[in-house]
Amino acid sequence: MAVPLLSAPTYAVESTAPEHLYALVDIGSNGIRFSVTSLHPLTSRVLPTLFTDRAGISLYDAQFQYSTAAPVRNPIPDATIAQITTALQRFSTVCASFKVPEDHIRVVATEATRTAPNSAEFRAAVTKAVGWEVELLSKEDEGRVGALGIASSFASVEGLVMDLGGGSTQLSWMISRQGHMKAAESAVSLPFGAAALMKKITTSINAAAVDSVGAGIQQDLSNAVKSLNLPAELEEIAKKRGGYTLYLSGGGFRGFGYLLLGAHDLKPYPIPIINGFSASREHFAHLADSVGTELTPEQQEGLASQFRISGRRASQVPAVAFLVRQLLKSLPAIREVVFCQGGVREGCLFQKLDVPTRGTNPLVAATGIYAPPGAAKIVRLIGDGLPKSTPEVFWLEIVPALANLLNFHSGVAREGRAAAGLHFTTTGLLGGTHGLTHQERALLGLCLCARWGGEVAEAAGGFRTRLEQVVGGELAWWARYVGAVAQAVGAVFPAGIVVDESAAATEHGEHDKRRLTRLSEVDSKLSFFARDQDRKSHLDIVLRVRVTKDDPDTSALMVHKTIEDIAKVGKKKMCEGLGYRRKIAVIWETD
Missing domain, CATH: 3.30.420.150 (Exopolyphosphatase. Domain 2)
Structure with missing residues (x-):
């Protein structure tokens, strides 16, 4: 489900509603982890964490005394139990602050608690201190x-x-x-x-x-x-x-x-x-x-x-x-x-999700709340600009996420948009998103950078080079190409692909209603057709771009420039350092 960009603040409030919050305590052998997570349906796949902490208390070390002889296992010391119950009492206050329902709080314990000589006494002390039962997980x-x-x-x-x-x-x-x-x-x-x-x-x-x-x-x-x-x-x-x-x-x-x-x-x-x-x-x-x-x-x-x-x-x-x-x-x-x-x-949290939710791609789920109107059509339009040789990762994950974020950074000052997109997946809003590989983070960041023209300051340029080295020259080149296609789409549809005719008539009048209605038919305003071409044993890309004649949305100078920039991605000078290059021929057509 895609949510328009302007709905993101509303979602942010709803995602912290108590009915969506789950608190978990994991009593492990090396430490104790505490967390409060939102399982709001829109983003539950990536297990958004609102609070996380860790107490560095080793139940394993607390139970064992070692010498050159065989180790001797002792009960968990009273001092250690006191440290743990105090930490749990603090977390109880955190749960109250977030208004986590009592039946959404779970305490699980593993090996060190399961095998402790005084396991029952330890668990009883926890329950007495905070009122929560400790669930022992079997092997x-x-x-x-x-x-x-x-x-x-x-x-x-x-x-x-x-x-x-x-x-x-x-x-x-x-x-x-x-x-x-x-x-x-x-x-x-x-x-x-x-x-x-x-x-x-x-x-x-x-x-x-x-x-x-x-x-x-x-x-x-x-x-x-x-x-x-x-x-x-x-x-x-x-x-x-x-x-x-x-x-x-x-x-x-x-x-x-x-x-x-x-x-x-x-x-x-x-x-x-x-x-x-x-x-x-x-x-x-x-x-x-x-x-x-x-x-x-x-x-x-x-x-x-x-x-x-x-x-x-x-x-x-x-x-x-x-x-x-x-x-x-x-x-x-x-x-x-x-x-x-x-x-x-x-x-423990993933266990609560149904199969369709678990099957949602994490990158798409994490970006869906920022999707502009008509995101699915934007996906199709960008996809039409990619030849069949485009690596699969772009079709399955990167393009849908890129479509969701197509206009997210439009409010940033022009000189900062490319850099903001470049860092978005590592130290930006997606930095804490669970479920992503480094390749996915690097590719989406590089695509977002290219979507906003790819011009970054010297320091960010070094960061971009390192991201390109993470994925390798071939995927880095494709990220530049995909981002360039997205930039052209964003220039033609800066507010997304609007399809709500009644809203258009009410807010913009009959003339704008007709214009916005045309946007629901993507092919009548802008369309791509990309194909691979084997020319003298070198595989090139031929990109046909069809636009509506004399339409200001496609004939304006800045829009023409973004389409011409797609061809520049294949220029020899632009590919220096990548070790990979595809020549691009852009052919214009009008109706």
Whole structure:
């Protein structure tokens, strides 16, 4: 459902109405997460978060005492319970401020609470403090909910999935498309979370003992993969792609992902968001191989100074690197790894959505509230300007989102529009949107920049270059082309494609009623026909542009310029640095 741009403020108020709000507490092994999320029907697919916080309380560490002997598990200390109940009381105040209904508040707990010697007493203390029951997730439920969290993180998922907690690791497989998800009947839960594994490494007597731990993990992982019975469909996908995609969730893996992001060839890497960040097997393995099983104080301090790496995460990096080395030796051939923000919290919320809502493309759902009138026709019009060779990602995701945002930045000063569009998906309004890959963020930002002419100041120009390097020269070129076509459409239809005849008659008079009625027939004002042409073994694009003769909306100087600018995208000088180029011939026709 598209909502006109002027309706966005109304939606913003409705989205915070109490009936749409859900509060969740995730009591994990490494920390406790709190959130308030809006599940308003228009944007629930991207799980918009109104409040989020985390208490760095490790229930795993609180229960274990380690020496060179076997670890001893103790009850959760009273002091730790007091810290947790105080944090929950604070969150209770937050929920009251947002007016979250009591039946929309959920507290879930995983491994460390489930196996604590005084689990019942701990949960009773929570209920006494805030009146909320603590829901214990079984191993099977934890794996299932975690899988839903990963499914929520992308439009589609096809591969192996791992969720690394503090005390345990879940391994499964998943195929998720258009809201339908197929996964292993139950994820395999293995007792080597980041905190648990770090304790095993640090209490090992010598290197041989550490190697023995690694051999045991490899065996457990190999057995786990066999028990999952990977489906033939997934094996076929992996065969075509040259290996499996491994989706990684959980704080330990995300911390490792931020280290990979910091070590990226692009400096600074332009997208400061972990969800959707991907790395090749080679880069993943190289980082793991560069980290030893012990860190000097200086090394740990250096890690903790990096973006989004806390002191605690830094201390666990050797354990995560150790696990990565074992899993790359044990799992089927991994082609790339993709990092996910989604976990138990996101899975619990995603579970509430129906299949059609889950199947909505996250990028389209996030931008739909800004759609101008006639957005569907704008999609068709831009699509007519693209040849069949246009990469699929533009047809499925980028063009619909671009149509929704076609005029969003028109109120920005002219010199700032291209830059505002360029940053919109990373540090702008879509920066916090859940469910997007880095490729999607980069492509839409580049298209929005081109839609407003592509002229940016020097600093923004460097950012644009890095975004283009994220997606590669070929997709970057197509983003410029698609954005240029959108710019021409926006010049002809600056208020969208208006089809409300009665409103036109009332507000603008009979003359404007006739003019606005013509806009409902897109082809009578502006139409495109694009085709690929093989000319001397070089594939070019021929774009036919048909406009209405002597119509001021299409014959004005500024409109002509935007159409002529489409051809400039294929000029040799304009393609320098991309390593990809398509020549463009624009042919004008009039009725």
